[in-house]
Amino acid sequence: MEPISSDERLFFPATQRNRQPIGNALADLLPPAGVILELASGSGEHGVAFQQRFPKISWQCSDPDPDHCRSISAWINHEGLASVMPQPLPLDVRCDDWIKPGAEAPAMVVAVNLLHISPWECTRALMQGSVRHLRPDGKLLIYGPFRVAGKHVSDSNEQFDDALRERNPNWGVRDQDAVINEARHAGLTLADIRLMPSNNQMILFKR
Numbered sequence: 001m002e003p004i005s006s007d008e009r010l011f012f013p014a015t016q017r018n019r020q021p022i023g024n025a026l027a028d029l030l031p032p033a034g035v036i037l038e039l040a041s042g043s044g045e046h047g048v049a050f051q052q053r054f055p056k057i058s059w060q061c062s063d064p065d066p067d068h069c070r071s072i073s074a075w076i077n078h079e080g081l082a083s084v085m086p087q088p089l090p091l092d093v094r095c096d097d098w099i100k101p102g103a104e105a106p107a108m109v110v111a112v113n114l115l116h117i118s119p120w121e122c123t124r125a126l127m128q129g130s131v132r133h134l135r136p137d138g139k140l141l142i143y144g145p146f147r148v149a150g151k152h153v154s155d156s157n158e159q160f161d162d163a164l165r166e167r168n169p170n171w172g173v174r175d176q177d178a179v180i181n182e183a184r185h186a187g188l189t190l191a192d193i194r195l196m197p198s199n200n201q202m203i204l205f206k207r
Ligand SMILES: C[S@@+](CC[C@H](N)C(=O)[O-])C[C@H]1O[C@@H](n2cnc3c(N)ncnc32)[C@H](O)[C@@H]1O
Pocket: 012, 014, 015, 039, 040, 041, 042, 043, 046, 063, 064, 065, 068, 091, 092, 093, 094, 111, 112, 113, 114, 117, 118, 122
């Protein structure tokens, strides 16, 4: 891989606001050690923040967007984490193999703000891929805005949903029950739902 400069770091403002509450929830939920596979890592700001906050785990970022992967690498280098944190994987959730054969199975798969900004097939792929790749006691954690019983939980979520669907008719704020059903169908069990700031939710499944 060619050298990545710190100038290639991207800055996603929401990560400044939500890293603390997401990190606080992770503090309860993360295993003491093991690999955490983050899908749709975006800029990589969450990845480096959580690797620093939880040094005993190995935070593996991934994203299909090459600019995002370069940003993740730049953040890893900028924060001096290159010796402890793996380089990002160029991973689309829909691909069959998320990790190399023989690699340590993730203890947790994490997907923050992916489901509303990708077609439904990505939600299905996330559930099915988690069942395929997680270790037997592994967990899947998803975070983002969700409708509850078909209804938006705030006007701002409804406006956000409209804007998403205008950008891409296959995107949109997902219904919590539909997501849970898809997970159950794949073989996951609902373990926890937490209300998070700014009308977001964290949903945890067990393999
Ligand atoms: C709204 S951003 C969220 C980034 C980051 N998790 C955060 O919260 O800042 C959505 C991310 O999903 C990624 N993404 C879109 N389609 C994807 C797919 N099929 N598989 C994996 N990631 C995908 C995009 O490249 C982008 O980085």
